[in-house]
Amino acid sequence: MLPTHGRYDHHDLPGRARYLWPGGGSGDGRGGTGLAVYLGVNLEHFAFGEGLGAELAPGPASGVGPYPDVLNYAWRDYGNRVGAWRLLAVLDELRLPCTVLLNSAMYHHAPALVAAHRARGDEIAGHGRTNSERQSAMPEAEERRMIAEATEAIRRHEGKAPTGWLSPWIAESRATPDLLAEAGYRYTLNWCNDDQPVWMRTAHGRLLAIPYPQEVNDIPAIVARKDSASQFAEMIVDDLEERLEQVAGDGVPQVMGIALHPYVIGQPYRLRHLRRALRHLASRRDALWLTTAAAIDAHARTLPSGAVPGAA
Template identity: 60%
Template sequence: MKLKSHGRFDYSALPHRPLYDWPDGRRLAVYVGLNLEHFSFGEGLGAVLAPSGQPDVLNYAWRDYGNRVGAWRMLELFENLSMPVSLLVNSSLYEHCPELIAAYRNRGDEILGHGRSNAERQGDLPEAQEQKLIAETTASIAAHEGRPPRGWLGPWISESDVTPDLLSEAGYGYLLDWCSDDQPVWMRTRNEPILALPYPQEINDIPAIAVRRAGAREFADMIIDNFDEMREQAKAQPLVMGIALHAYIVGQPFRLRHLRRALEHIVANLGDDVWLTTAGAIAGHVEKLPAGIVPGSISGSAPGSAPSSAPGTSQL
């Protein structure tokens, strides 16, 4: 029985793919994705922590702790470690706490689109409304940053059937919603292709801590073990390790202490085989690779090109 497929890319076994390197011959690319999020008061979609109606003060205040306290403590940690960050931003934060985004901008961190607010899921919207959500998010970031973002992570990693199409049509080059690989993969859209960049659902503090109830020490150990293992695996082929963080969770003091231990381990073990970078830099490197190297690109096409065929067309 043939099951329904998303049609965005075909199956590709990791060990059977062409080899390539990250810049300077490095094999493991590591990036931190820090989510900065905001709720509409009385309209949040937070975790079920206790019986509560709206306004859900518990979730609203918990989320805002990350913006008021946690993200600033994490900024100090990233500064001390000289660690770059990919900042996943709800655009409503430009009105709520613009100085927080400015603090990360001033250190040169990458800023990605993450919807308008975490009080909505774009997968619930009709196409025209989802298109409006993407357009408004993009315009807000462009107005404050001087250029539109190239990368996107949907609030709650929620997609409709046409989300990659709409993102490509809005000028985005890559998205982080798909967690199906340890390498970037080109996705088909009805417009230009878009790159699916690995974003973790395991080394991610919401699933690990809020859902599976991992402790602070355990989550830090997960980061360390994942880094050490992927560094070994990357000897065989280039890999991407993302670390997905939320300031209201790991910005809590007792968790921050263990996160510091994990990130210090990574920095102390960089070597010449590890590339500590941003999601955007990874995407930029992949875009320059010869066609036929990265899954979804077509052999014989111009370097960096990828298919713009409709879903269902066979590709590598």
Template identity: 65%
Template sequence: MVADHGRYAYSAITDRADYHWPGGKRLAVYVGLNLEHFAFGEGLGAELAPGGPQPDVLNYAWRDYGNRVGAWRMRDMFDALDMPVSVLANSAMYDYAPDLMAAFRARGDEVVGHGRTNSERQSTLPVDEEARLIAEATEVLTEAEGVAPRGWLSPWIAESRVTPDLLAAAGYGYTLNWCMDDQPIWMETSAGRLLSIPYPQEVNDIPSIVARKDGAVAFADMIIDNFDEMLDQSVGQPLVMGIALHPYLVGQPYRLRHLRRALTHIAAHRDDIWLTRSGDIHDYCRTKIPDLIA
């Protein structure tokens, strides 16, 4: 027998129950904006160029540009497009850049748990330490926002074998860690059902720009092509399209210009889609159509 995770059973998207998103829409679209802070001189972090001995000033400063400049430019772009955002926030951001977190709070954006810092992986921790990581991050977000986060994305999308169980036990309703579908599905945990909402590993600037070395034009075209194709496909099934963004990448001026082009294309179709937040997708699935989710 092939080892199995035991979280969900196989289901072909063509064989599932049909349903609609609010307003009879068939395609839900959300933006996942990653606001992340990194330790100086240690730990993990995306690299513009192969890092040298620590302290790796080149890559640390490059990532820090996202919080100091890129995210603010993106905030202005989202305002101009009247586009909601799901903010995937390291809890360390509240100490490091509280005014940035306040700026997105003022927009009414959702905050999703995203660990303490992206300098660490929760998958390498013993169970009690992983549970403490989740609890510490959740406490910071809850105190700052006045409401507990409903969703979680692990730093580096790194899970242990018990991460879904720990998230459900901590009160989380959904996870963005699993990228196996274009519809939300229920996952089994020891603490009840956890909703998996599609989070992209293709329409995601880190795999595209950092790993595959795609240019700004190519990444923007990828967003547009993915959206147009999914809008056509959604005639047959209700779908979810996520767009994963990091300000130190797409907040760079030449990339921002092309990202704006792509998001303007999506915004022009707002009457045809449900332009929303991942937490709103969770709420609708859990309260309106729980028995129709695979």
């Protein structure tokens, strides 16, 4: 027996319960759809002269060169100053909702950008204080304090606490699910182990793990694998169409996430390809549920016992 996390049980894909998401059309007169799709827009802020950060070119975060890391800091900041606004225009054009994965430092750094998403009615989910830090490296008391600070900032500015969380760098300590449930979170996006929501055990009750993509995600695709903008757009379309085929008829329902970072996808030549992919997505809205992660969580909790796999 190998060491395990103990958070959920293994469930093979065949034989799972069939259910429908709201919206779209199943094609058999029942209404509903087998595919829920959400966009995860990461709004992140980074410390200057220290800390972690994605790198356009090797810098201090990868052990190359001293701080200040002007090249990579400025590349990331482009997303908040320019790229995110271009992405917002595309979302408005196509009437697409999104889940904003928010570093709470953005309330100080770029409040107008957060306000623009608020005005659209987008979901604001917790994403730590800043992506310059990694919560898996924190002692438990410090991690609990970081979660509380990020949560309270969102509650103060949005008028309600977030229900979902994505850790900076998707990094967890062994205590993270417990701390999230303790803080009142209903779902996490950290675990990419399935194409359906999965119940996780915590010391404070169940926590829903909603699929967050590590493939249809512009950082692994474009920054890590060096895929082109065209390839990333094709990835979105192919992922969508393959899933629609799989959920047709009596197929097991699925969740498709698309993860976007404005400093990557907001570059003009990449945005042009993304717009093409999202236009295709919007054209298929009658066959799927275009929604937010919070709405997926809310609907999953209405399903009959046993429909959602994971923890007993």
